[in-house]
Amino acid sequence: MPTFVKMTRCDGCGECVDICPSDIMHIDKTIRRAYNIEPNMCWECYSCVKACPHHAIDVRGYADFTPLGSSVRVHRDEEKGVIAWRIIFRNGKKDMELLAPITTKPWGTGIPDLNSVTEPSDEMRNSNLLYNEPKYIRMDEEGLHTLETNKLVMKEGVYH
Amino acid sequence: MAYKTIVEDNIDVLVAGAGLGGTGAAFEARYWGKDKKIIIAEKANIDRSGAVAQGLYAINCYMGTRFGENNPEDHVRYARMDLMGMVREDLLFDMARHVDSAVHQFEEWGMPIMKNQETGAYLREGRWQIMIHGESYKPMVAEAAKKSADKVFNRICVTHLLMDESQENRVAGAVGFNVRTGDYHVFKSKTVIVGAGGASNIYKPRSVGEGAGRVWYAPWSSGSAYGLMIEAGAKMTQMENKIVLARFKDGYGPVGAYFLHLKTYTQNCNGEEYESKWFPELSKMVGKEYLDTENQHFSHKPIPTCLRNHAFINEVNAGRGPIHMVTMEAFQDPHLEEIGWHNFLGMTVGQAVLWASNDVDPKHENPELTTSEPYVMGSHATGCGAWCSGPEDLSPKEYFWGYNRMTTVHGLFGCGDAVGGTPHAFSSGSFTEGRLAAKAAVQYINDGKADGITVTESQIDKRREEIYKPLETYRVYRNHITAGSVNPYYINPRQGLDRLQKMMDEYCGGVTVSYMTNSKLLHIGLKKLGTLAEDWKNSIAAEDIHELLRAWELKHRILASESVMQHTLFRDETRWPGYYYRGDYMKLDDKNWHVLTVSHRDPATGKYTMEKAPLYHLIGEDEKK
Numbered sequence: 023m024p025t026f027v028k029m030t031r032c033d034g035c036g037e038c039v040d041i042c043p044s045d046i047m048h049i050d051k052t053i054r055r056a057y058n059i060e061p062n063m064c065w066e067c068y069s070c071v072k073a074c075p076h077h078a079i080d081v082r083g084y085a086d087f088t089p090l091g092s093s094v095r096v097h098r099d100e101e102k103g104v105i106a107w108r109i110i111f112r113n114g115k116k117d118m119e120l121l122a123p124i125t126t127k128p129w130g131t132g133i134p135d136l137n138s139v140t141e142p143s144d145e146m147r148n149s150n151l152l153y154n155e156p157k158y159i160r161m162d163e164e165g166l167h168t169l170e171t172n173k174l175v176m177k178e179g180v181y182h
Numbered sequence: 183m184a185y186k187t188i189v190e191d192n193i194d195v196l197v198a199g200a201g202l203g204g205t206g207a208a209f210e211a212r213y214w215g216k217d218k219k220i221i222i223a224e225k226a227n228i229d230r231s232g233a234v235a236q237g238l239y240a241i242n243c244y245m246g247t248r249f250g251e252n253n254p255e256d257h258v259r260y261a262r263m264d265l266m267g268m269v270r271e272d273l274l275f276d277m278a279r280h281v282d283s284a285v286h287q288f289e290e291w292g293m294p295i296m297k298n299q300e301t302g303a304y305l306r307e308g309r310w311q312i313m314i315h316g317e318s319y320k321p322m323v324a325e326a327a328k329k330s331a332d333k334v335f336n337r338i339c340v341t342h343l344l345m346d347e348s349q350e351n352r353v354a355g356a357v358g359f360n361v362r363t364g365d366y367h368v369f370k371s372k373t374v375i376v377g378a379g380g381a382s383n384i385y386k387p388r389s390v391g392e393g394a395g396r397v398w399y400a401p402w403s404s405g406s407a408y409g410l411m412i413e414a415g416a417k418m419t420q421m422e423n424k425i426v427l428a429r430f431k432d433g434y435g436p437v438g439a440y441f442l443h444l445k446t447y448t449q450n451c452n453g454e455e456y457e458s459k460w461f462p463e464l465s466k467m468v469g470k471e472y473l474d475t476e477n478q479h480f481s482h483k484p485i486p487t488c489l490r491n492h493a494f495i496n497e498v499n500a501g502r503g504p505i506h507m508v509t510m511e512a513f514q515d516p517h518l519e520e521i522g523w524h525n526f527l528g529m530t531v532g533q534a535v536l537w538a539s540n541d542v543d544p545k546h547e548n549p550e551l552t553t554s555e556p557y558v559m560g561s562h563a564t565g566c567g568a569w570c571s572g573p574e575d576l577s578p579k580e581y582f583w584g585y586n587r588m589t590t591v592h593g594l595f596g597c598g599d600a601v602g603g604t605p606h607a608f609s610s611g612s613f614t615e616g617r618l619a620a621k622a623a624v625q626y627i628n629d630g631k632a633d634g635i636t637v638t639e640s641q642i643d644k645r646r647e648e649i650y651k652p653l654e655t656y657r658v659y660r661n662h663i664t665a666g667s668v669n670p671y672y673i674n675p676r677q678g679l680d681r682l683q684k685m686m687d688e689y690c691g692g693v694t695v696s697y698m699t700n701s702k703l704l705h706i707g708l709k710k711l712g713t714l715a716e717d718w719k720n721s722i723a724a725e726d727i728h729e730l731l732r733a734w735e736l737k738h739r740i741l742a743s744e745s746v747m748q749h750t751l752f753r754d755e756t757r758w759p760g761y762y763y764r765g766d767y768m769k770l771d772d773k774n775w776h777v778l779t780v781s782h783r784d785p786a787t788g789k790y791t792m793e794k795a796p797l798y799h800l801i802g803e804d805e806k807k
């Protein structure tokens with residue numbers, strides 16, 4: 023929920039400013055540390071929390087419907103390919119640790135560079151196929167679905 | 183003002199807004215356009231921008247033809263049924279026949295997709311959804327887009343499209359400003375693919391005060407896809423088809439996995455099943471064809487999303503709220519409990535924060551649900567967006583004018599929320615539509631359709647002046663008052679947004695009126711919206727560049743809202759009870775309204791014309807499975 027920045031942890035590096043999709047993490051010119059300039063445009067998306075190298079950002083639930091005292095913390099590790107969460111309830115009765123993978127491969131290595139892929143033929147251009155198709159649709163030799171292959175007939179449009 | 187003008191010239195494909203659709207477009211454009219100059223202009227940072235910034239726990243559109251699960255026509259039938267008949271079947275079939283190839287590539291790129299241990303197929307949440315660990319969905323597709331694009335311009339708020347001055351109704355690029363430096367950016371391009379996403383915050387949200395950012399669709403979904411295309415004169419379709427979501431109360435945490443995978447269900451405050459009792463009445467409103475109470479049960483056809491909302495809303499209005507999600511049974515299984523929490527952490531963290539802070543443990547307590555304020559978008563269970571050409575082999579002549587996903591403006595393409603009539607595309611379908619648009623855009627250039635584009639300096643200068651005017655307004659009038667935000671000469675973007683939200687809520691069927699409107703209300707609404715648009719034009723003020731961003735977001739929301747009101751007024755029926763009601767036409771009227779609605783706003787005069795477009799059913803009724 024809206025973020026806040028811990029005075030003693032923030033060094034003003036600007037990672038949060040760089041990532042916030044709402045453009046609301048800004049560096050205060052006097053204290054040279056980050057803060058949330060517009061909490062009512064915060065989506066509690068945690069993008070900044072995940073990006074902060076010093077774990078300086080935390081979230082305090084929206085004042086209008088969230089009681090104080092609970093905590094949802096996160097650590098995202100691209101190298102290990104995992105994200106770790108810890109949820110602690112307000113009454114302290116529930117304390118959960120949850121771990122999830124974020125990738126199955128070393129970060130970014132599985133994505134092809136299409137600059138180095140052979141250029142499509144004219145036949146391919148004139149077809150309805152996209153890159154890696156038809157193979158990648160069914161992972162077999164079958165072609166693309168069309169009205170004919172699927173035995174469909176176009177009916178007259180309804181026009182009232 | 184000392185802001186620089188930075189011109190990026192000779193672009194072939196400009197992607198304006200790189201969320202799920204835009205990244206798909208940039209990625210694919212490189213394959214078809216080896217020698218082409220591909221540029222991305224994105225409002226935020228593409229690593230975490232758009233509706234998928236915090237990740238997703240499911241891919242909601244996957245056929246699974248490879249595993250013998252569904253064919254494209256099955257998906258068309260489903261989406262058509264869910265949208266009460268009103269879809270572009272050509273575009274949907276086309277998206278559905280390609281979407282699996284996008285998902286298979288995601289897996290290759292490293293996306294953790296869960297597997298069904300017995301069958302080896304992807305683990306299904308429901309018939310169309312597969313489960314993923316998708317926290318890094320957005321950074322992953324961003325990586326693919328970055329590899330393909332010549333350059334990514336992050337933090338550019340695109341404000342206008344540029345238009346060719348040698349040939350009417352042809353796009354020539356886009357302009358905007360850098361949200362950090364304030365510089366003016368001009369992108370001269372042969373084609374533009376708009377992927378700037380749908381619209382939140384058009385309607386007054388249920389949340390208030392500090393919590394106003396807690397909307398279902400991201401608060402930065404500024405309706406820019408619509409604003410940009412409408413202003414350029416592109417025709418829009420189905421803009422009346424806004425969506426209301428039944429979600430966990432306050433946090434708007436998603437319910438898909440809960441219903442489908444965890445098998446949780448809803449009940450009223452007395453612990454009763456309530457939906458079915460509203461259906462006989464509702465069936466009279468919409469007709470047996472859309473809700474057959476007697477036979478629905480036997481056919482196992484899902485009930486359209488809007489109709490389920492209708493039952494929810496009426497049960498609450500009858501005094502039997504709150505509606506609860508019964509989680510206490512499923513959550514006794516520790517594995518399912520874990521999935522329930524992961525589901526929020528993967529896409530709506532705020533819901534986890536909310537439950538933790540309120541000590542709501544769904545194992546011991548059934549959480550409350552609510553119905554949200556309406557949203558205007560085109561990739562979820564709703565189909566607002568631009569009127570686009572389909573592919574040649576699937577589209578009848580009224581739906582085809584040369585290039586797949588091209589709007590009625592030459593060289594201007596759309597994907598994801600930007601494209602109308604294609605509900606249930608979701609993340610994977612939006613990405614796929616981006617790919618389709620990119621291929622078509624390259625073809626358009628290769629066919630010589632973009633030759634001889636002319637953009638004069640005067641068009642560029644005129645836009646520059648418009649863009650910075652809110653800063654100027656602030657500078658001129660600020661010292662007229664001592665301090666504070668109350669000024670007789672201007673309003674700030676937040677004040678304008680509050681005004682927009684209030685009028686959309688009260689006149690165009692928001693939450694405070696239980697989603698009800700009528701032609702009288704809409705006429706008043708349009709008048710008020712007209713004065714808001716005037717005030718924006720003459721008197722919006724921005725104190726700094728950040729506020730300038732908010733000002734332009736508001737402008738795009740106003741343009742989108744006007745279109746929504748015009749469309750809602752045009753369709754004299756209640757097609758989607760539970761999304762909104764026309765009090766003066768409470769019934770679904772297939773005799774007069776089994777059609778798609780199409781609007782055009784004249785860029786020179788701002789005048790609207792509405793028309794009906796034929797609805798083609800490419801796919802027959804019968805379900806084979």
Ligand SMILES: Cc1cc2nc3c(=O)[nH]c(=O)nc-3n(C[C@H](O)[C@H](O)[C@H](O)COP(=O)(O)OP(=O)(O)OC[C@H]3O[C@@H](n4cnc5c(N)ncnc54)[C@H](O)[C@@H]3O)c2cc1C
Nearest residue numbers: 199201202203225231232233242340378379598599608609
């Ligand atoms: C809470 C939630 C849960 C969801 N759950 C699922 C799910 O489980 N499975 C699923 O498949 N889908 C899900 N979706 C839907 C999915 O996120 C969307 O369908 C998809 O992201 C739409 O893609 P898009 O490209 O149209 O828009 P977006 O992905 O929103 O991208 C729009 C892009 O345009 C940029 N932009 C906006 N305005 C401008 C401007 N003026 N100038 C420049 N750039 C601009 C934005 O910054 C953004 O990058 C969910 C969405 C939400 C919000």
Ligand code: SF4
Nearest residue numbers: 032033035036038074
């Ligand atoms: S990322 Fe963290 S340390 Fe860096 S400016 Fe932001 S809050 Fe401070």
Ligand code: SF4
Nearest residue numbers: 042064065067068070
């Ligand atoms: S949680 Fe998201 S919206 Fe809020 S400040 Fe951080 S990055 Fe921005």
